[in-house]
Amino acid sequence: SQQGEEDPQALSIQEGENATMNCSYKTSINNLQWYRQNSGRGLVHLILIRSNEREKHSGRLRVTLDTSKKSSSLLITASRAADTASYFCATDETGGNEKLTFGTGTRLTIIP
Amino acid sequence: DTAVSQTPKYLVTQMGNDKSIKCEQNLGHDTMYWYKQDSKKFLKIMFSYNNKELIINETVPNRFSPKSPDKAHLNLHINSLELGDSAVYFCASSQVGRGGYTFGSGTRLTVV
Numbered sequence: 001s002q003q004g005e006e007d008p009q010a011l012s013i014q015e016g017e018n019a020t021m022n023c024s025y026k027t028s029i030n031n032l033q034w035y036r037q038n039s040g041r042g043l044v045h046l047i048l049i050r051s052n053e054r055e056k057h058s059g060r061l062r063v064t065l066d067t068s069k070k071s072s073s074l075l076i077t078a079s080r081a082a083d084t085a086s087y088f089c090a091t092d093e094t095g096g097n098e099k100l101t102f103g104t105g106t107r108l109t110i111i112p
Numbered sequence: 113d114t115a116v117s118q119t120p121k122y123l124v125t126q127m128g129n130d131k132s133i134k135c136e137q138n139l140g141h142d143t144m145y146w147y148k149q150d151s152k153k154f155l156k157i158m159f160s161y162n163n164k165e166l167i168i169n170e171t172v173p174n175r176f177s178p179k180s181p182d183k184a185h186l187n188l189h190i191n192s193l194e195l196g197d198s199a200v201y202f203c204a205s206s207q208v209g210r211g212g213y214t215f216g217s218g219t220r221l222t223v224v
Contacts (some may be wrong), residue, residue, distance in 0.1 A: 031211055037153075042116075042202060086153060098143065098208055099168050102155040111118035 005104055006089060012109040019076045021106040023089030024069075030092045032065055033100065034074050037086045046074075046087075046102045117215035118203050119156050125193055126224055132189045133219045135203030142185035142208055143167070146178060149200045149218070161186055162208065193223045 007022045025032070031050045035043040049056045049065045056063045056073070062075040076083055086107050090100040116137045125131050138204075148160040150180060160168040161180040176192045186203060200220050204213040 017144040033212060036213075040218075042217045043155075043204075043213070045214065048211045053168075086173065088155065097160065098169050098206065099145070099157050099160055100213060101157070102147075105153050 006087075006106045007105060009104070010107040010109070013079060013109060015079055015081055015110050015112050017079055019079050019083070019108055019110075021074045021087055021089075023072045023074070023092045023103050025072075025089075025101075025103075026070065027091070028094045029067070030094055030096075032063075032072050033090045033092070033106070034061075034063060034072075035088045035090060035102075037088065037105075039085070043088065076108075079108075081110050081112050083107060084110045115214050116203055116216040118201075118219050120219060122222075124222045124224065127172055127193055127195060129193050130189070130191045131193060131221070132187055133201055133203075133221075135186045135188070135216060137184055137203075137205040137214070139205055140224065141205035141208060141214070142183055143206050144180065144183070144205075145204045145213065146186065146188050147202045147204060148204060151199070155202070159163075159186075159188075168181050190221075193221075195223050197221060198223045 005024050033048045034046045035075045037043045047058045049063050060077045086105045088105045089103040118135050137221045141160045149155045158172050159178040163183050165181045177189045180186045200218045202218045203216040206213045
């Protein structure tokens, strides 16, 4: 079953601007992860945030998690053309045998 | 050096044929997965194996049969291929408790 809904479905911004993507989910989770997929390629793990964490940083990435609202956001600062990709959130549901359930994805386009 | 490798990368076949996709990981992970990504980029888990034992078997037609000869390999055999099986199939691996999947580059299956 589909767990996450991502918003927006597509986002186009100028290079150098910040990009924010949101993810909502339905059940209780152990952690939430974000992945990037370049066109025609596999998914690359970006960052993991555990259910007892509220914010996490990795380089130009900032992830927040609000378990009361069952939502997360991914912020990419100072975007670059190479950030153009689809971004997916994925949830590791409590009692889910460590399977990840993926969201619908946000297609991010960075305009040079 | 490839962490998770899948073969073949592309597979074009006729309806009714039987085909296999192979996956190998050299990360020492104990869990491997098969995911299907449809034309709308939606990713859905099919199977997962932990140390050669089937852990997750989602609602997948029994024409799909996974096989894990050892914890570094997880193959997917598909019998009597149908048009609706056309998709990109991704293999992934992870280590229980560590989070974060490593994905292969995918196998694009086209059934004609």
